[in-house]
Amino acid sequence: MNEPSPPRFRRVADFLLSDPLVRLRPPQPTDNDELCSAINESIAEMAPFLPWVGQGYSLEKGRIWLGDVCDDHHPAPQEIAFIIEQRPANVFAGAISLNNPDATARSVQIGYWMRTTLAGQGLMTAAVRLLTRHTLTTLGFTRVEILADPANAASCRVAEKAGLTFECLITRPAPECNPPHRTLRRYVITT
Numbered sequence: 001m002n003e004p005s006p007p008r009f010r011r012v013a014d015f016l017l018s019d020p021l022v023r024l025r026p027p028q029p030t031d032n033d034e035l036c037s038a039i040n041e042s043i044a045e046m047a048p049f050l051p052w053v054g055q056g057y058s059l060e061k062g063r064i065w066l067g068d069v070c071d072d073h074h075p076a077p078q079e080i081a082f083i084i085e086q087r088p089a090n091v092f093a094g095a096i097s098l099n100n101p102d103a104t105a106r107s108v109q110i111g112y113w114m115r116t117t118l119a120g121q122g123l124m125t126a127a128v129r130l131l132t133r134h135t136l137t138t139l140g141f142t143r144v145e146i147l148a149d150p151a152n153a154a155s156c157r158v159a160e161k162a163g164l165t166f167e168c169l170i171t172r173p174a175p176e177c178n179p180p181h182r183t184l185r186r187y188v189i190t191t
């Protein structure tokens with residue numbers, strides 16, 4: 001029997017996924033101002049759970065991230081990111097990414113954040129549902145994981161509402177934290 005082809009993990013420039021609440025599209029270098037505004041107005045909610053935010057998210061940080069995730073020619077990308085827009089006006093709402101792909105296990109993780117002014121409206125649940133379905137039905141992955149801090153009730157709720165199931169607690173290194181590791185709840189959905 002033929003081996004299945006490896007999962008696809010590359011940026012598709014004209015990619016769009018949508019439902020009545022949200023639209024997911026690839027990031028563009030021109031997103032930097034909106035990106036930084038959305039993160040900086042949401043620092044209080046994001047910083048406890050997303051250490052990369054730091055005490056403030058500079059235009060330079062945004063430029064570097066966008067340069068990375070907008071690179072169509074990267075030979076082995078580690079992150080495929082999407083901007084989440086609130087429909088129908090396509091307002092910049094947040095971001096969601098596929099990351100840490102494991103081609104052998106056909107497994108990938110999803111990470112996300114939502115700007116605080118648009119939180120609590122079901123937008124992230126819709127985005128996770130869309131991206132999970134696409135990942136499992138079209139990209140060739142058979143397992144999607146979300147890692148959430150046990151104290152992050154909103155993120156745990158999003159994972160559950162989007163159809164993932166709590167699997168176990170994991171501890172992983174986090175050099176930026178003190179102590180330098182984090183214990184996280186792992187949520188999973190498989191084909």
Ligand SMILES: CC(C)(COP(=O)(O)OP(=O)(O)OC[C@H]1O[C@@H](n2cnc3c(N)ncnc32)[C@H](O)[C@@H]1OP(=O)(O)O)[C@@H](O)C(=O)NCCC(=O)NCCS
Pocket residue numbers: 045046049050111112113114115118119120121122123124125126147148149152153154155157158
């Ligand atoms: C977590 C996050 C992405 C949720 O986005 P969102 O668009 O508000 O999510 P949704 O509206 O789809 O769902 C949020 C759910 O969490 C619930 N919730 C929110 N705050 C909560 C809290 N403090 N305790 C318990 N539940 C909470 C909401 O009530 C809702 O559930 P419900 O529909 O059953 O009422 C957003 O809060 C965020 O970006 N937080 C900071 C960054 C972050 O934590 N990223 C994830 C790292 S793993």
